[in-house]
């Protein structure tokens with residue numbers, strides 16, 4: 001049976017768009033059961049609607065507190081019974097109970113070379129630190145913010161004249177839009193699991209993230 005995928009977004013949805021494209025052309029063997037946003041005006045919802053995917057909006061501001069929001073989100077996800085929950089620019093920190101329930105099924109894409117720069121403003125921080133490289137990482141979601149087992153990571157050189165926006169755009173286009181569909185494809189095929197807090201790829205425990213050289217031809 002095809003894997004069921006739920007995608008959670010908050011904004012623009014470029015990663016969602018890449019996931020939809022990879023499902024549509026068969027690179028990801030899954031069906032997108034739902035796209036859920038915590039923001040009514042998330043632009044990315046249009047990508048889902050255009051693809052005929054059911055969307056749901058759970059505006060976090062309308063919930064009394066974090067826990068009530070998490071409970072409502074978990075309820076909606078339970079209803080869709082996803083095998084994979086992909087956080088794609090989802091800008092809410094999820095509580096421990098939520099994460100425990102979906103642990104092992106939930107992936108995130110983070111725009112930094114984790115463990116460097118967990119949290120926000122990663123591009124700005126890499127520039128301020130005069131780093132010579134930057135990148136993005138797909139990882140399993142655990143209750144530690146951006147701290148779950150890494151799966152695949154891509155890196156690129158920072159250019160002398162890079163500004164935050166330019167760097168973010170390059171990381172997105174050259175790395176994120178490739179590694180996220182690839183990781184979800186592996187998971188949909190059952191080639192990627194989380195066991196005892198470690199990522200297992202094709203039966204091998206990953207001590208560190210795979211690199212872009214591991215991308216299959218179709219995802220390059």
Ligand code: GRF
Pocket residue numbers: 009010011012013014015016044088089090109110111136172176
């Ligand atoms: C991406 O850079 C993603 O890594 C980060 O937020 C951004 C979301 O972009 N978590 P989009 O909504 O996928 O366009």
